[in-house]
Amino acid sequence: xxxxxxxxxxxxxxxPDGTAALTDCSLTINRNKRTxxxxxxGAGKTTMFLHLNGILQxxxxxxxxxxxxxxxxxxxxxxxRSKVGMVFQNxxxxxxxxxxxxxxxxxxxxxxxxxxxxxxRVAEALGAVAMAGLADKPVHNLSYGQxxxxxxxxxxxxxxxxxxxxxxxxxxxxxxxEELTAVLERLHAGxxxxxxxxxxxxxxxxxxxxxLVMQSGxxxxxxxxxxxxxxxxxxxxxxxxxxxxxxxxSLSLLGIDLRGNGYLPxxxxxxxxxxxxxxxxEDTP
Amino acid sequence: MLTEQSAYTxxxxxVSPTAKxxxxxxxxxxxCAATSPRASLLVITLLMATAIFGAGIPxxxxxxxxxxxxxxxxxxxxxxxxxxxxxxxxxxxxxxxNPDELSRIVHICGRSCACLAALLLLTLTTPLSDIISLxxxxxxxxxxxxxxTLCYRxxxxxxxxxxxxxxxxxxxxxxxxxxxxxxxxxxxVANLTIQVWQRSQALHIAALAxxxxxxxxxxxxxxxxxxxxxxxxxxxxxxxxLLAVLIP
Numbered sequence: 001x002x003x004x005x006x007x008x009x010x011x012x013x014x015x016p017d018g019t020a021a022l023t024d025c026s027l028t029i030n031r032n033k034r035t036x037x038x039x040x041x042g043a044g045k046t047t048m049f050l051h052l053n054g055i056l057q058x059x060x061x062x063x064x065x066x067x068x069x070x071x072x073x074x075x076x077x078x079x080x081r082s083k084v085g086m087v088f089q090n091x092x093x094x095x096x097x098x099x100x101x102x103x104x105x106x107x108x109x110x111x112x113x114x115x116x117x118x119x120x121r122v123a124e125a126l127g128a129v130a131m132a133g134l135a136d137k138p139v140h141n142l143s144y145g146q147x148x149x150x151x152x153x154x155x156x157x158x159x160x161x162x163x164x165x166x167x168x169x170x171x172x173x174x175x176x177x178e179e180l181t182a183v184l185e186r187l188h189a190g191x192x193x194x195x196x197x198x199x200x201x202x203x204x205x206x207x208x209x210x211x212l213v214m215q216s217g218x219x220x221x222x223x224x225x226x227x228x229x230x231x232x233x234x235x236x237x238x239x240x241x242x243x244x245x246x247x248x249x250s251l252s253l254l255g256i257d258l259r260g261n262g263y264l265p266x267x268x269x270x271x272x273x274x275x276x277x278x279x280x281x282e283d284t285p
Numbered sequence: 286m287l288t289e290q291s292a293y294t295x296x297x298x299x300v301s302p303t304a305k306x307x308x309x310x311x312x313x314x315x316x317c318a319a320t321s322p323r324a325s326l327l328v329i330t331l332l333m334a335t336a337i338f339g340a341g342i343p344x345x346x347x348x349x350x351x352x353x354x355x356x357x358x359x360x361x362x363x364x365x366x367x368x369x370x371x372x373x374x375x376x377x378x379x380x381x382x383n384p385d386e387l388s389r390i391v392h393i394c395g396r397s398c399a400c401l402a403a404l405l406l407l408t409l410t411t412p413l414s415d416i417i418s419l420x421x422x423x424x425x426x427x428x429x430x431x432x433x434t435l436c437y438r439x440x441x442x443x444x445x446x447x448x449x450x451x452x453x454x455x456x457x458x459x460x461x462x463x464x465x466x467x468x469x470x471x472x473x474v475a476n477l478t479i480q481v482w483q484r485s486q487a488l489h490i491a492a493l494a495x496x497x498x499x500x501x502x503x504x505x506x507x508x509x510x511x512x513x514x515x516x517x518x519x520x521x522x523x524x525x526x527l528l529a530v531l532i533p
Contacts (some may be wrong), residue, residue, distance in 0.1 A: 057496060099414045106497070115504070140438075
């Protein structure tokens, strides 16, 4: 089986009002990887995501899942959507039922599963996002972060291979972001491919295995975050570079090399540890 | 919100909705079958007592939820007391003084209050999602239930949106005068219309993303001791109907 779980080949899409949202876009999402999709507003991230789940069909070009072209028949879409789950940016736009447990059961019910299997999947999905204790609560009494987790559980209950999240950190405070990151880590450890659209460069830099940078409906750059997020053209497109990379670069200009065993720090904690290690080295006679 | 709060926190939250539905239907039958205002009063008292002492609904919640309906009911009953009398000279409005008519009006009013008490019992003890599941089992058309589901969910989303828009308008002096309030209200309605359309589009896409291509279906709660609750509710319901019929 190839590394590519989803592949776009020269995909273009134009909205009915004539806006060209994707233009000859080719990219690959690798299996079991954490992929961050970056780009300015209007770069085509959300349109591309809607293609991955079969909500939109390309005006031209093709999409592949496991090297098999997407099939847009009723059965094909059913299969695709059960394997590629999508979590939208605004939880209130995707929660249907008034109760947490009921809403999570919505996807499995649509798959036509039996009640015992649905109950098991709902319990497991709520457990995975640490929401089992709130299963009977009404959705409108939850916090924004909890609603987001219910949305993820709703997709998880369909047991997808890929979960796509459109700006999951938007509107969350630092603690909630940390909780959500922990949930995503657990899902990734469980073998799920995770794709996230984000404007948070520091998060993408620290979290992702693979980064895709989009610009004007096409792919500008792809690779590991440390390889591509420091490129000038990427910095220009995104308007900035990750703060941690900037700090490391500034320190390197002062002659302080934070590379430990050839590895550059990518998160705040790693940066603090690297600075502490360098300081200790210099203090040692 | 009070209805919502009571429905999720009352003592009978986990009593089978079927049992509560049966008892409510019995209450409605008893209300219609009550042969006298006294019988109606008895049905009202029993249904209220069941909600307040049985399900543990705070009496203030009960009265506040029932108040708007009672207001309409009161206005309707008062209008029955008045007779329009054109063409025969004298005042065009006369107050009803016929004892038979008065007794009939009191009876109608009593029956309506009893029906209200029966419905309050169900709505204050059962979350709407459970009522929708119950209606689905009663073979109510899916389209109607989908509308109920979406309206119910959207109610909270839109109420939050209204609150946010009003706050934003007030922060920019949008409600400082009556004229500005009216203009802001127009803006609010226009904004909400667009939001409703956008949200309905978003919900449609979200439903497609989770493989929906028909009715909105959800997992129902497994209510423990359901058969026992149904038997008890049926027994209580029959007793209520008998009391309503037998009390002179």
